[in-house]
Amino acid sequence: MIPSQMPRFADLFRKYRLKSELATLSDFGSALAEEGKVYEDSIFSHWQKGKRIPHNRDVLFAILKVFVQKSGVTTLLEANQFLAAASQRDLSEDESLQLSPKLLSSVPFTVPQEPAHFVGREKSLKDAVWAIFKKTPVVIHGMAGVGKTTLAIRIGHILRNRFKDGILWYRFDILKIDDILTHIAQTYGEDVSSIRDTAVKAKTVRSILDQRDTLLILDSVDNFDSLRFLLPAKDPKYSLLITSKSLPSEIRQFQKLELTSFTQPEALQLAYQLLGKPYVLSNKMQIQIICKQLYYSPLALTIFFGRIALHPQKLYEFLERIRKQKVSLKEFQYDNKNLELSLDLAFNSSDTRLKQVFISLGAFGGVDFSSEAVAFINKLSLEETNQTLQVLHKMSLVERSVNKRYRLHSLVKIFVQKKLNTSTYHLLALYYHKFLADGGRANRHFYPKVEEELKNITGIVKICFELKLWQQMINIWEYLGVFLWDTGRWSAVERYSRLVVRASQKVNNASAEATCLLRELCWLHYWQGDINKAQKYAQVGLELAKGLKDAYLIALAWIRLGKIYQSQRHSKKALRFFQQALTYFTKQGNQEKQGDIFTYIGETYWMLGKRKLAKSYLRRALRIVNTIDDLPQKETILSRIGCIFLHERQFSRAINYLNKSLLLRKHLGYRIGDMFWNYLALGLIYYLQGDSRLAQENFRLARKGMAVGGYTIHTLNIDVFPFLFQKKLRNSGFYPKFSISN
Template identity: 25%
Template sequence: NFHVVNSLFLVRCRGVNENRTRIIVKNPFQLADLLTQFIKRSGYTSGQLAKLSGVPKPTIVNWMEGRVRRPRTLNDLVRLTAVLHLSEAEASQLLQSAGHPTIAELRLDLQQMPDETLAKLINHWETKPSTTANKPAPFQAMAHLPYFVGRWELLEKLRTMLLAGDHATIYSIQGMGGVGKTALAAHLAYQLRSHFPDGVLWARVDTSDTMSILSTFASAYGLDVRQYGDLGSRSRIVRELLANKRALIVLDNAQSSEQVKPLLPPTGACAVLVTTRRQDLAVMRGASRFMLGPFDPKGKESLLLFGQVLGDDRVAEERPLFVELANLLGHLPLAVDIAAGRLAYEPGWTTTDFLQRVRQEQRRLVELESEDQSVRLSFNTSFQHLTEDQQQFFAALAVFAGDDFSSEAAAAVADMSHELGQDYLRKLYALSLLQAGRETAVDQPNRYRLHLLLRDYAGEQLGDETAVQQRLIYYFAAFVPAHSHDFATLDLEQKNVLTALQLARALGQTSDFVTGVLAIYLFWEAKGLYGLAADYLRKMETACPLEGAGAVSPQTDPMIRLKFHHYRGRLAQRLGEYIEAEARYETALALARTLQTEAHLSHLLRALGVLAARRGDYVLADSYYKEGLALAKALGHGGIVSNFLRGLGVQAYMRGDFAQAEAFYEEGLALIGMLDEKAPDAKGEGGMLWGLGVLAQEQGNLTQAQQYFEQSLALARQVGQQKRVILLLRMLAEIAVVQNLPKLAEDYWQEALLLAQDIGHRWQEARVLSEWGEYQIEVGQTAVAHETFQQLFRLARILQSRELVATALFGLARETAVRGDLELAKERGWESLDVFTAMGHIKMQEVKDWLVAVDG
């Protein structure tokens, strides 16, 4: 009984049956070549095969590399053939290449010498030739992961579409490397297996040749297509085979349309699911596309995955550490899985130790490798599709530390034209090396986002880091001054601007650092980022010219010094540090007078007037306001004139001169829209709406005032004007009280108070406390009123505001009287009256009337 197989020769040898003829391999690499071909087709790694078959990984590697020509353990080889989903003919071919009997011969041997283990293994193949009718439906999906978390919404959408009766399009799961596309497809295959009577076909199209895949698909239904030697013919036969079947076909990790097209069935009952990193495959035009990103940072998927591997108890106990770890991994599923596996199965790790490694950018990708899993290798697959110029462009993007960046900025740091930069960005996006960033206006450059780990990877490819960093500094040194009043644009670029400022300071580019800080200060102030502004102003104050005699710094350039002291004063004022604010303003005012800069003089005089008014020195405040008003009128600055007039109106109101107050106020409101202002943007429009609301409120039209305030509030939130948000919330609370909507009023005041405390604006915090306390007295909530006015009193002392001190004392006097302690109430009332009288404040008459009523 001789068998001829290729270059094999036959000899008699001992074995299961002494009279059996055994095949000996003449070519020692026959097994290695054949096994490698089958493994490549399957898409499995040696590590995955080891887990699925129970055969040690080193053993499989030895077989693949030809170090072992005839495996001693027949059972291990049979186990491997089953895991590879080989047909009986293919399994027999592989066994013969290793010098073992075919499957049919093994069945005969087992009849003479029973072996229960071997019998169970070869039962994988039917003992008789089967027809398509009685052959079980194929299921070629990769092994199901032992754990799968999240993706619930996307799973439901895909399930609904894949279970449709007919499929007019193919379906694709697209996303960056390591995001879990294959795992999601496998999970779906196992979930939907019972819904596809003709089975699930699976192919790893980037590592298997198309002809072999077509053969595997055909043989799954008992059809041998090996006689069709050209791709077109074999593809046509398989299409005919699939035309009347209802199967799920998964084409994994497609990198080109050519890998997909020959494998597509006719449109109909078969559902085709393609996973790919590519966004630009022609075959996907018209497909139902599903973008798969990293786990949601606000969700729990990353922690759930950690819990699946490490145990929920450990993750719950060390939750803050795992939250930080997930954030540092960018919530990329592959990275989370590798980290969890290393913590679980490598000895000596603590979560803190591993986290300390991952915090180091230069070590992060090094730690994300485990056996055949590697985040870096996953990224390599896409990176290798770039030209050398495109690779250098991608590497330059590592300098952006913000949430995203514009195409214009990307081209600038890469030192190329905007047009070429846009082309390269589209290429990177097509390979899922970039994702779409935040949406912008139609006339603004597109924005792109680089995943945190891809940024680390790009940084590894970056050669001349300093040159790229300097280009980032130069770009934003010009960008920020040009957009200093465009808060919406600065909001998009804030983190990138901070990166540029940090680099400028580190590289000794003091001029760019100082220019950038002064240009972005007003944005920080409007956003309520007082701590950040204070930090950078301190750094600026200590900056020294390191670039030569022409460098600018607070110490060398009078205009820089003027702006610095002006902004430092504004910041101190908002933090309630009025002595510091006044000193800074006076220094800036002296410089402005020396430099004869009327615009700065006007601003500084108004600022000093506000401070004087808050101290209760109305005479000095009037003096500042009137000098500044004359300057503003001479300059034709309508908005500034309006501010001065409204300030004078408040002064007159506090003195009880209502006619003069109304005249100032209405004149100020009328000037809000003077022609010197730019075309209203969100900020300017919001200011006009606010002014119109104030006027409507003064005229008693609360409904109209409410509408104006709500519109202004929406715009203030849009551009991040936190101070104006607080003011408008206070005004809306006041209207809600008049409208008998106490819950709404409380919500407005509480939001305003929390925001004022959050940004550290003490004056606005005090104003909210004052209004909230007054309301609590009106509704009889004396306990709340007591606590509120106590808070106000402590804050007023810090602010050194006589008006607020007197207001707090009067509030405490009234709530104390309600509690029955009239002596203490009158004592506080008299203290309040003394302060209001010294100021000439309008409230002194109200306090007098209250004291008379208490005595009566």
């Protein structure tokens, strides 16, 4: 069913043997013998000439083992193509792990778990796969509940090993286009989180996708204006599949596949799978009545049959409930009324715990959720929760997602959200506060887990604001704000910071207000080059801190004001504030802040022309951050020392420090845009050395980094490095080519 131009076994055997650096067939024979398979070289010659093909799976597995060990075969796709050329099935997960765990982990695959029950749709499946292989965008459309998502998941799993750069899945009705673009870029090693202009971000992401053999699946597309940011070019390398209830004119170039309700045979096939063939045949007339009453809706029937499967003796009772509602059903024309009937039946016939857990799932604002979170908000043990979720899954009320997580169909979510009460949101806020607190503030090793829960966390923050759960929102922000800053989500920092300030004012929490003003809003506007706003927030934060007599916040305000005065070239004021803050944090033993302050003092002395003293303070800062493993600050310090060597025209030493800084930032894996300082300095070095090509390449990377990092042209006016090299930067051609959205 899957179209492809299958490579010959002989061609692949020769290709992977040579990639494995096995120059002769004898060399290959020796390597294969180590795997316990001994043959005459003449056999290998027959394989390579296409005269014979080995069909024994053990032999083929041994050959693959040789190729994988010697890096001739490096991806799951290559391994499966090799097997397919010998008329063998794809590797199982266990076989892949035996060969090399890297074969499984190297390719991203974010499609939800394959549905347990899939029937019919053969023609749609075949047409979709053909179109995808031809790089034609595909839209699966139809009314709610007809199985669009299920078909898309099935397609994703069928094609799992056919895209060497992976398959990415996104819920378009839940995730914002900016979040989708950011995640795609992160998947392939780029950071675009701080680019404010969606069009600029989309252009960057499309350029990434244009270099990838990827299938992009967008589920539940309802905003076709946003979809344009991900539409492939005329000759795309990546493939696109979307699901949608509507079919607007904007997608004329798509292959259109309409799904409708099941046919009667398909509905009976589903019943066989869920209820067992003997039971269906014994109650065929009643089953057919149910199918007709529910208009053969796939989702409604799946939920209804799932309910019957748990209580098969109640078939006639369930049928009677449908009959009583038949008249009222006819009065409704919208497409999900039959689903609502199935959900009502499943809900009303469930026990108390099942109802409680089912309703609570509507509180999650993200794509999926963990059983740990569900356990907490329902005050159940993890074992009890998993048992309940498994029952709900059997009833088709919840679906399995990735990484042992669960998710709700969008229509099911609407149903349960109507029954939610405020107490569930309150418990969810408590859970995510505990989740973040247990992970620790600024713990980069915990950040992947926060990423997984991010939409749920930001969702509950917004709900807390709407429900006036001010303090719960503030508690979460204590950790979330640092995460968003560290990962470069500046627009989110600004948006939520303003809400947190308002929440703090509502509960008269001056400490939380001052913290948000100083830690987030002041610093954000400083690095965006808006010094007036930054100074305003710093002054307000300082006054609040003084009113509270909070020495920590006062010292933090001194640091912020010191940086502001440094950018305004008021060096003496800046040094005075830095020294005051240093005295406090030294007494407190806060090495992180000491490292920051020594760095800022070093910068200030550099600006004053005291480069020897500047390097002395920067090296003191470096010793401290090495002690506490503060890698982000270490990256900054190395960059600053490199820039001072550039100032002294010690170009080799400057390049050495700047490259170390770049490697460290790449190792960190977030805030990649911050590398623009290093690229800017390297570009200037190569310009001064007369290497125009390398200079312009690094300037290009610097401009890209500024866009990615969320920096503006005004940022260059506040920092000591561009200030000291203004004339040279202008002469170098960096500024005239500079174009960035503010």
